[in-house]
Amino acid sequence: MIRTGHAPSSAPRPDATSSGQGKNQASSAPPAQPARSQRAASGLPWRGSFPWRSHDPGEPCRLVGRHDRGDCRPSSRERLSIEPRPCSENGVANMPTKAFLALVRLRYHAGMSTVTAPTIHCIPVLADNYVWLIEGADRATVIVDAGEAGPIIEAIESRGLKPVATLITHHHGDHVQGLGELTRRFPMPVYGPDSCRRVGVDTVVGEGDRFTIPQVGEFAVMATPGHTQDHLSFINGQAIFCGDTLFTAGCGRLFEGTAAQMLHSLARLADAADAIGDGATIYCGHEYTTDSLRFAAHAEPDNADIAARVREVAAMRAKGEPTASASMDLEKRTNPFLRIREPVLRRAVEAYVGDTIENDIEAFAQLRHWKDDFDGLARL
């Protein structure tokens, strides 16, 4: 599970885009507890707005530490890096989710109907990374990430594909270090975050952007900070390319971002999948499913869907098949990081902490630390 080859962290990109959302209650307003309870009772943990979206960008996220209730626990929050901060600093003041989901629906139900559904190829690179090739009409192909050029070039040439663009999810070396050699061999535009200009991104994109690659289709861009500050996910039809943000049965480690950012990013990916509907599928940056499921089964030992998936993934890996893509429906049933509002998992996290947990961000942060402990990794 220990990743190598990551480039040094770049300075965080200022996510200062004002959402204009949540024109607001007074800052001393109590948390929107009734709404949260209703959502929890609905059995749909990621539906609806999240509590920290309910105030103006720039104001502290008062719900995080329950400062208004006087029951905050500074030492815990400091350790978890989830102390209240202005939303713009937390990176959650992005495009209003409703507007983004409207965009996704529009692209999928209208724009995508004019394009043949692409074929997606999985190319293993480095130790456990995956590059995804999105093959559209006439073999025009979009490449997602470029950790190592050789296997990508070999895959393209052996399949007779025509690379027309590369998309970069984030700045880590195991996602970009093959980009120079790749674009020297196949000159093409490279879409990605501003932080990756230095490694070859020439078309900077960010939250809410959309662009069309001829013969492949339209892509929507979602900022998904948490693993890194600059992380982007790309949505094309039913496919969500989420890099190192959401993994099959797991999620990326918090190298640069906070638990609040990652939780928010995962929630928005789940919301986007809901907007796409049945068939929404994630494509991840690493083959981590076996290890992630080991933890999932540890955290939820009575979850039959997780037990079944453990057997299925073991059989696939025995045949050398990749397991880093999966339906979001399966993820919501088996990925603990998408299930922190499930009472059984919340109780398990509280047992790990040895204390009660009263908000989603702390629960998420503790779950992430629990997995790091489980993996034998040093705490961040």
Ligand SMILES: [Zn+2]
């Ligand atoms: Zn990474």
